[in-house]
Amino acid sequence: xxKELMEALDILEKEKEISKETLFEAIENSLIxxxxxxxxxxxxxxxxxxxETGDFLVTAEKEIVATEEEVEDEIDQITLxxxxxxxxxxxxxxxxxxxxxxxxxxxxxTQNAKNVILQKIREEERSVIYGQYFEKEKDVVTGVxxxxxxxxxxINLGKADAILNxxxxxxxxxxxxxxxxxxxxxxxKNTPKGPRILVSRTHPELVKRLFExxxxxxxxxxxxxxxxxxxxxxxxxxxxxxxxxxxxxxxACVGMNGARVNSIVEELRGEKIDIVNWDENPGNLIQNALSxxxxxxxxADPDEKTAKVVVPDYQLSLAIGKEGQNARLAARLTxxxxxIKSETQAKDAPGFRYEDYMDDEYxxxxxxxxxxxxxxxxxxxxxxxxxxxxxxxxEE
Numbered sequence: 536x537x538k539e540l541m542e543a544l545d546i547l548e549k550e551k552e553i554s555k556e557t558l559f560e561a562i563e564n565s566l567i568x569x570x571x572x573x574x575x576x577x578x579x580x581x582x583x584x585x586x587e588t589g590d591f592l593v594t595a596e597k598e599i600v601a602t603e604e605e606v607e608d609e610i611d612q613i614t615l616x617x618x619x620x621x622x623x624x625x626x627x628x629x630x631x632x633x634x635x636x637x638x639x640x641x642x643x644x645t646q647n648a649k650n651v652i653l654q655k656i657r658e659e660e661r662s663v664i665y666g667q668y669f670e671k672e673k674d675v676v677t678g679v680x681x682x683x684x685x686x687x688x689x690i691n692l693g694k695a696d697a698i699l700n701x702x703x704x705x706x707x708x709x710x711x712x713x714x715x716x717x718x719x720x721x722x723x724k725n726t727p728k729g730p731r732i733l734v735s736r737t738h739p740e741l742v743k744r745l746f747e748x749x750x751x752x753x754x755x756x757x758x759x760x761x762x763x764x765x766x767x768x769x770x771x772x773x774x775x776x777x778x779x780x781x782x783x784x785x786x787a788c789v790g791m792n793g794a795r796v797n798s799i800v801e802e803l804r805g806e807k808i809d810i811v812n813w814d815e816n817p818g819n820l821i822q823n824a825l826s827x828x829x830x831x832x833x834x835a836d837p838d839e840k841t842a843k844v845v846v847p848d849y850q851l852s853l854a855i856g857k858e859g860q861n862a863r864l865a866a867r868l869t870x871x872x873x874x875i876k877s878e879t880q881a882k883d884a885p886g887f888r889y890e891d892y893m894d895d896e897y898x899x900x901x902x903x904x905x906x907x908x909x910x911x912x913x914x915x916x917x918x919x920x921x922x923x924x925x926x927x928x929x930e931e
Contacts, residue, residue, distance in 0.1 A: 675720075679691045698733055742803070758777050
């Protein structure tokens with residue numbers, strides 16, 4: 536029996552990833568429970584199990600009394616005559632450990648003990664699964680679509696099922712049962728019925744994690760994703776930065792002939808992805824974020840987190856994007872509130888004229904013409920204003 540017990544514990548430890556020590560403790564508790572059900576109490580009961588052989592010993596600590604007439608509780612007391620059969624040194628008034636034969640337990644006590652062990656195994660199994668997926672929280676995993684539950688989708692992640700709520704689904708995406716998809720684990724909750732796992736297909740971190748798994752340079756830390764903005768199912772923008780000046784951050788993410796980014800686009804069912812260079816200079820960053828539109832000038836205020844952008848007339852619609860998407864994603868990517876105007880609009884708008892940025896207190900700075908981007912400081916804005924006047928005068 537002991538050999539079979541040890542083999543069963545080995546199997547449980549391997550398949551359920553429940554430690555043997557936990558199982559031994561469950562058996563000990565079950566035997567104590569059986570004693571309580573059989574005798575009505577178990578305060579003085581001790582269970583010892585040999586972890587190597589599986590041998591166990593159940594004992595009850597009893598007080599030695601002189602005669603049988605003095606025995607008030609058979610669970611707590613034993614006569615001297617009986618005690619001497621256990622130990623020849625037994626004396627009245629002392630305590631002695633008396634072995635309890637588990638075979639004496641009744642059917643109900645045995646069944647209850649069995650239930651205690653099974654309940655502990657189920658609890659530990661749920662706890663192990665919870666721990667495994669809790670470690671994967673905020674990460675991407677591959678799951679198999681099981682079924683639609685109303686408008687939600689049940690997805691099997693291997694040892695547990697996850698729920699993809701309607702609010703976390705990309706509009707227009709339809710999945711078939713047994714289809715394999717990648718999902719982002721939003722949250723893992725521990726409940727009496729087991730772990731409740733909530734996943735997402737719309738979270739911006741899904742795109743980030745996909746790039747981390749696809750791009751070696753991001754995985755090893757050479758390239759870092761500094762910011763990300765996403766409108767799930769339509770378009771995403773990510774800003775990347777390379778710590779190694781010899782590594783092209785954007786090129787690394789795009790891959791040879793676009794292989795890396797295309798595999799991510801395929802996983803996201805055709806969602807467009809713009810990859811731009813991160814820049815500490817807010818003006819340069821905003822210019823990059825508004826790609827593919829060309830920029831004439833950017834006046835960025837780092838303190839107020841606002842920026843005014845001037846683009847060529849023919850680039851205005853491209854800069855703003857369909858239904859304002861390009862400008863909206865650029866604003867999220869940079870953290871700046873961006874106001875975009877064409878050159879004509881900028882000249883005609885009193886609140887957006889270049890002359891408003893002139894200040895004689897600062898010296899004129901170099902202005903590179905079309906495509907130049909400046910941070911907002913009074914000195915730089917004044918420089919841009921002065922040179923812009925010159926450019927406008929030449930055009931006239």
